[in-house]
Amino acid sequence: xxxxxxxxxxxxxxxxxxxxxxxxxxxxxxxxxxxxxxxxxxxxxxxxxxxxxxxxxxxxxxxxxxxxxxxxxxxxxxxxxxxxxxxxxxxxxxxxxxxxxxxxxxxxxxxxxxxxxxxxxxxxxxxxxxxxxxxxxxxxxxxxxxxxxxxxxxxxxxxxxxxxxxxxxxxxxxxxxxxxxxxxxxxxxxxxxxxxxxxxxxxxxxxxxxxxxxxxxxxxxxxxxxxxxxxxxxxxxxxxxxxxxxxxxxxxxxxxxxxxxxxxxxxxxxxxxxxxxxxxxxxxxxxxxxxxxxxxxxxxxxxxxxxxxxxxxxxxxxxxxxxxxxxxxxxxxxxxxxxxxxxxxxxxxxxxxxxxxxxxxxxxxxxxxxxxxxxxxxxxxxxxxxxxxxxxxxxxxxxxxxxxxxxxxxxxxxxxxxxxxxxxxxxxxxxxxxxxxxxxxxxxxxxxxxxxxxxxxxxxxxxxxxxxxxxxxxxxxxxxxx
Amino acid sequence: xxxxxxxxxxxxxxxxxxxxxxxxxxxxxxxxxxxxxxxxxxxxxxxxxxxxxxxxxxxxxxxxxx
Numbered sequence: 001x002x003x004x005x006x007x008x009x010x011x012x013x014x015x016x017x018x019x020x021x022x023x024x025x026x027x028x029x030x031x032x033x034x035x036x037x038x039x040x041x042x043x044x045x046x047x048x049x050x051x052x053x054x055x056x057x058x059x060x061x062x063x064x065x066x067x068x069x070x071x072x073x074x075x076x077x078x079x080x081x082x083x084x085x086x087x088x089x090x091x092x093x094x095x096x097x098x099x100x101x102x103x104x105x106x107x108x109x110x111x112x113x114x115x116x117x118x119x120x121x122x123x124x125x126x127x128x129x130x131x132x133x134x135x136x137x138x139x140x141x142x143x144x145x146x147x148x149x150x151x152x153x154x155x156x157x158x159x160x161x162x163x164x165x166x167x168x169x170x171x172x173x174x175x176x177x178x179x180x181x182x183x184x185x186x187x188x189x190x191x192x193x194x195x196x197x198x199x200x201x202x203x204x205x206x207x208x209x210x211x212x213x214x215x216x217x218x219x220x221x222x223x224x225x226x227x228x229x230x231x232x233x234x235x236x237x238x239x240x241x242x243x244x245x246x247x248x249x250x251x252x253x254x255x256x257x258x259x260x261x262x263x264x265x266x267x268x269x270x271x272x273x274x275x276x277x278x279x280x281x282x283x284x285x286x287x288x289x290x291x292x293x294x295x296x297x298x299x300x301x302x303x304x305x306x307x308x309x310x311x312x313x314x315x316x317x318x319x320x321x322x323x324x325x326x327x328x329x330x331x332x333x334x335x336x337x338x339x340x341x342x343x344x345x346x347x348x349x350x351x352x353x354x355x356x357x358x359x360x361x362x363x364x365x366x367x368x369x370x371x372x373x374x375x376x377x378x379x380x381x382x383x384x385x386x387x388x389x390x391x392x393x394x395x396x397x398x399x400x401x402x403x404x405x406x407x408x409x410x411x412x413x414x415x416x417x418x419x420x421x422x423x424x425x426x427x428x429x430x431x432x433x434x435x436x437x438x439x440x441x442x443x444x445x446x447x448x449x450x451x452x453x454x455x456x457x458x459x460x461x462x463x464x465x466x467x468x469x470x471x472x473x474x475x476x477x478x479x480x481x482x
Numbered sequence: 483x484x485x486x487x488x489x490x491x492x493x494x495x496x497x498x499x500x501x502x503x504x505x506x507x508x509x510x511x512x513x514x515x516x517x518x519x520x521x522x523x524x525x526x527x528x529x530x531x532x533x534x535x536x537x538x539x540x541x542x543x544x545x546x547x548x
Contacts, residue, residue, distance in 0.1 A: 071505075077521050078521050081493065081521075082528075084528075088490070088536075208513060209514065210512070211513070213510065213514065213515055224515040226501070233501050237502075241498060263541075264541075264542055267536055267541070271536050274526075274529040275525065275526060275529040278526075281522065
């Protein structure tokens with residue numbers, strides 16, 4: 001075992017031990033942990049919300065996208081900035097309604113707001129579906145991480161299984177409350193590693209950031225702007241638009257929102273988060289440095305690690321790898337546990353009401369294992385890049401936005417049937433497109449490329465909205481007649 | 483209706499509407515290609531705009547809890 005891998009293993013053991021320590025003496029109920037008694041102050045809410053934005057995808061996926069597709073990667077900064085603007089207006093009323101009605105999860109929010117258990121169940125299922133590609137990203141990243149830092153000694157398939165088992169052990173040991181320590185260590189590490197790499201690498205190889213961009217422009221003249229076709233301007237605009245509306249729709253983010261002490265915290269967050277989002281800039285710089293320094297690299301998702309291995313001593317590669325590991329474990333455990341508890345409390349329980357607490361825990365843990373195995377298989381079978389999976393996740397989650405946004409109005413004209421059918425159609429389109437690899441171009445070969453390049457999530461979202469209004473219109477009428 | 487809320491529309495117009503016009507490498511600003519610079523500029527402006535809204539909005543006055 002080389003030094004890099006040894007350091008990563010050491011961090012894994014430490015985080016499991018920290019998880020064990022965190023669990024001892026803390027017999028909080030799931031709800032209690034999940035929303036911390038609604039007592040979190042502004043700074044803490046900021047740390048949690050900002051921390052959830054940065055996972056291993058930020059490190060590997062974003063630099064990979066910059067390496068593979070250049071300027072297309074800027075969409076991540078753009079949608080984060082626009083997404084935070086929406087939070088100023090949508091999070092306070094969501095928080096307020098949740099507080100008044102003792103709501104602790106996203107699907108509960110829907111079922112209470114629309115007075116429909118069925119819709120709650122459906123939203124829980126959509127939430128889990130949207131998390132699957134995201135969890136797959138984490139496993140894939142784990143595979144990349146171990147495969148790269150073992151300097152080829154461990155294959156990526158073996159690495160994914162090892163990574164999956166590591167994540168499972170971590171989740172089982174630390175439970176849903178995780179370890180506040182691991183998550184703090186992760187946030188600090190990822191902050192410094194990203195900024196260090198983004199400043200050091202361009203200066204080390206090109207003297208300055210300006211020098212780096214000059215060099216990129218010489219080697220790949222079109223990397224710094226969006227191309228005419230494919231990931232073009234219409235693609236960028238449509239992707240940024242749907243992703244920014246999806247930004248706060250994540251089921252594992254909802255508990256953080258409910259945990260806040262007041263609504264002011266969200267409005268203040270909306271002031272800081274756009275500037276904080278600039279951190280991703282440093283990851284772009286790493287990706288672009290790799291464009292110049294690693295011309296032979298096939299898979300961009302390896303760019304950050306390969307470049308680090310080329311530049312630094314193995315011990316520092318180990319620190320970077322350990323950062324990636326923590327940035328997988330922390331969000332991974334949050335996602336797995338929130339998906340599993342959502343299925344248990346919002347799908348299984350309404351269907352089987354007299355489930356004992358013990359059986360609930362068993363069912364939740366069972367779903368964690370099932371989901372992990374499913375995602376591990378997905379991460380081995382697909383050849384998609386991390387960025388493609390990320391886009392699929394966002395296309396799914398954005399389908400919840402229309403009926404959620406409209407439900408915040410005083411007079412919501414949307415019925416539960418409208419919300420449900422609209423979401424169903426939207427999600428069905430995204431899933432169909434993902435599995436059949438349909439593109440707008442193959443559906444409408446005669447249309448101009450400006451329309452063909454649109455993110456298919458936009459089409460799903462539009463269909464969703466239209467169906468939502470039409471069904472609401474008719475179901476409302478039949479109500480008043482009856 | 484609080485009219486200063488409309489300030490928040492500016493970043494959407496600048497980023498979503500502006501991309502078609504700023505999708506170019508030159509001029510470099512501080513060594514950064516123009517397209518990327520434009521997005522960075524609006525990230526900073528967005529924080530400033532949200533700070534202005536935050537300050538003007540009576541909802542955020544001291545002691546006022548919703």
